[in-house]
Amino acid sequence: MEYISCSEARDRDGLRLVLSAGSPNPWGEAAKGLFHVRNIGYLAVRHQGMGTNDEIFNWTGTRNAPVAMFNDDKPRHSWIDILYLANRLGSGASLLPEDRKTQVECIGLSHAICGEDGLGWNRRLDLFHRQVQAVGGNPDLTILPKRMFKDFNGTAEAMAAASDRVVRILEMFQDRLADQQRAGSRYLVGDSLTAADIHLATFLGMLSPLPVDVNPMPERIRGLYESGEPRLRDAVAPGLLTHRDFIYARYLKLPMDF
Numbered sequence: 001m002e003y004i005s006c007s008e009a010r011d012r013d014g015l016r017l018v019l020s021a022g023s024p025n026p027w028g029e030a031a032k033g034l035f036h037v038r039n040i041g042y043l044a045v046r047h048q049g050m051g052t053n054d055e056i057f058n059w060t061g062t063r064n065a066p067v068a069m070f071n072d073d074k075p076r077h078s079w080i081d082i083l084y085l086a087n088r089l090g091s092g093a094s095l096l097p098e099d100r101k102t103q104v105e106c107i108g109l110s111h112a113i114c115g116e117d118g119l120g121w122n123r124r125l126d127l128f129h130r131q132v133q134a135v136g137g138n139p140d141l142t143i144l145p146k147r148m149f150k151d152f153n154g155t156a157e158a159m160a161a162a163s164d165r166v167v168r169i170l171e172m173f174q175d176r177l178a179d180q181q182r183a184g185s186r187y188l189v190g191d192s193l194t195a196a197d198i199h200l201a202t203f204l205g206m207l208s209p210l211p212v213d214v215n216p217m218p219e220r221i222r223g224l225y226e227s228g229e230p231r232l233r234d235a236v237a238p239g240l241l242t243h244r245d246f247i248y249a250r251y252l253k254l255p256m257d258f
Helices: 006-010 026-037 054-060 079-089 100-114 119-134 146-151 156-182 195-206 219-225 230-235 238-251
Strands: 015-020 043-047 067-070
Touching (some): 006 015, 026 079, 026 195, 026 238, 054 067, 067 079, 079 195, 100 119, 100 156, 100 195, 119 219, 156 230, 156 238
Parallel strands (some): 015 043
Antiparallel strands (some): 015 067
């Protein structure tokens, strides 16, 4: 992917999307997927994973990615703000159901994937836990910046519990897809694509990345994403991967580019 610097981005108009360069951050991949489906172009702004990103912090108010900056609007850091921006700016079918009750259901499913204590949040804590265990239990000996433990509630208790939470969320989504399939739908909500489908497909990359020919991610990170306790690995059910493959093949950009 072609990136511009933060200083270049500040002088530009339109949509600029701060993304972690060189690897598939699931929150970033989800944002890219939303903008792709809604036919929205953007300038990619380089963010250094695990770096201090001081210049980006001075511009956006956060050291994390993704961040969507549109003209002189406020920075959009959260998954739901980025979703609403994509739905407002783009063209084509909405990423959210028109019916308000069904829309709330869709947003709830997306929160269970992207939000605090959701699939991505707990998988990240599980990966923290595995790295801490690998160095004898001392977080200070890992390559992870100390601020990441603080930012994402990386306490010993939360990290130890994260794998079981991931399993329960995966089981919930597998049951949801099975119910939808029995009703004649391949989607998480209703009979058409919604943001929840894009979120699930992209976040499953934290557990089972797409093959290297379409996802040329760093092997070290691939190894981390493919790791996990046996119960967690078993929870990455075939039905989940079938849904992931369907959404990528029909709606998202391949090969992945980061």
